[in-house]
Amino acid sequence: MSAAAATADRPERQVLLEVDGLTIEVRNRQMHASVVRDVSLSVGVGETLGIVGESGSGKSLTLRSLLGVLPKGTAVAGGSISYRGKVLVDDGRVTDEMQSLRGREIGMVFQDATSALDPVIRVGDQITETLRRHTGLSRKAADARAIELMERMGIPDSRRRVRQYPHEFSGGMRQRVMIAMAIACSPSLLLCDEPTTALDVTTQTEILELFGELRREQGLAMIFVSHDLGVIAEVCERVCVMYCGQIIETGMRAQVFDAPRHPYTLGLIESAPDIEAASPELVAIPGEAPDPTVPPPGCRFNPRCPMPVEECRSGGFPLIPLSGGRATACIRHDRTTALRHRIDAEAGRG
């Protein structure tokens, strides 16, 4: 599929993480239904992958499943996940490997640093907790490492601040502390769940630049989840667009955002044009996002699609490989360019 095609393009690509046919279910007394269905993706060494989607699209669940930190009531029900050949999830069954990788090989940055940090533990101790657990570093050495990491994160006066508590930091600085925590063990892969959503735009820019530096300097691979296409564009080379629990389009960022091949991707772009677009008009996607536990039959986007045909209303919609390692779930993908011209003309962006 897309992963295979990308590998063909770049023979030297070393796969770090591979997800194949991942399905996540909600299980409670009322229901037993899948919320993420048949998601496949892969990340190579040093690559950055963005997962874009709106609330309920399953993007955060997908990310959390990679580290085995799904919220209560949800569980991996199918598919497999492997990391450098180690099988983390085998046909829906989580193996014991996850625990040893978590924090050491794979780090995670959450959206809300305020709730992700422990309010009664000094930030220095939180930063080095995983490090001490995995390497048995002495307390003194760990403190020195914490100061070094905080300096690297651009936290001024880190020698003093390493002894402070989370409430003594601003939102942006707290996010830096969390990134320091996530990279303390020098992982190869960093998972980021909306890490800048709660921040102001100018602070967001600083944090995004920090991610860029980490990537360039340490060859860190990243999976970056966000609802903000602009943020994804600043950080990621490759993107997956999720809708209602499925990946509906994937490919290199520049291609996907320049010439989307799925009407939902196009809808996202048109509903939040960037501030340099010729016309500021926001073109809304009609209707409401469906509940992924009771998806509409056929293509899940068809009730809101501006160009549906009869075939869209039944059957499954697997990703169709396109050239350049791209893939789309839309059977009418060849018409998205015309659709875009029409929408742009109506919005005065012609």
Add this chain to the structure above:
Amino acid sequence: MAEPILEARSVTVDFAHRGRKAGHLRAVDHVSFSVSAGERLGIVGESGSGKSTLCKSLAGVYKPSSGEVLFQGESLPAKRSPELRRAIQIVFQDPYTSLNPRLRIGKVLAEAVEAGGRQGGDPEQQVRELLATVGLPAVAASVRPSKLSGGQRQRVAIARALAVEPTVVLADEVTSALDVSVQAVIVNLLARLAGEHDLTLVFVTHNLQVVRALCNRICVMHAGRIVESAPTATLFAAPKHPYTLALLAAAPRLHPREGVEDATAKPAAPPVAVEGCAYRLRCPLARARCAEEVPPLVRTDGETSLHDVACHAVAEGWEGAAQPASSTRGEP
């Protein structure tokens, strides 16, 4: 220019520091502006800029520590009459907390209709009309807020504001909690309703995309003051204040500019009270004068430009703001 319908004159809002010996926090610092009938004014700023506090003091939620708010030329009293409260409505950011979870939507709107003393027909009919106005089906009247999505709840909150037939609607970050596609729906709905109901809109947000789509004029706030105010097109084409430039440069773009160094931003400084211009700690143009006196908001480019900037460097002729948000996409 039309008569101002809503006007702030040197509005200042101070909050007492709790648990500290002395001092207060000045959230809004001598802010003056006016909005004319039918205008859609955007107030943009980051967290802590005082934009929401300003919005709430216009709504009467906070009483200004000094200065006054005028409605149709008359100073608003601390305790507003029911007519005044009806005339100026506010819609809040969080549709999850601004609606009573125990009340069915029909009841929420019926209460507002009753409070508005609206003429014409039975309340149930009016509730149905309100729901239709904001694009919700009539069956929505019989459910509680928990059954609705964020966008639907925000529609209810807008319907509730419209129920009393207001003159001015203040919208405080109403799209910030919503997904981008839903945000587009709500922004377009507000634009349509403002036209249909002759509303004057004050829209507070941190999102530049949204104000660009919705507002005719924009005020940029920083540290409790308005630092720049201009018609929307002017602000995006020729921003002048270094803070506005930093904000525009920071907005993420779908097609990131390669190798464009952003010359106007230094790391965000902690919000401490400083003498002079509050932006000088981050400002690349800061000069001695900036530490001594607060730059006043003054008209630039001639009286008719309606472009006001509060910056000593700009007042002294700095024009480095040539093409901050200009297109590098090569589009027509």
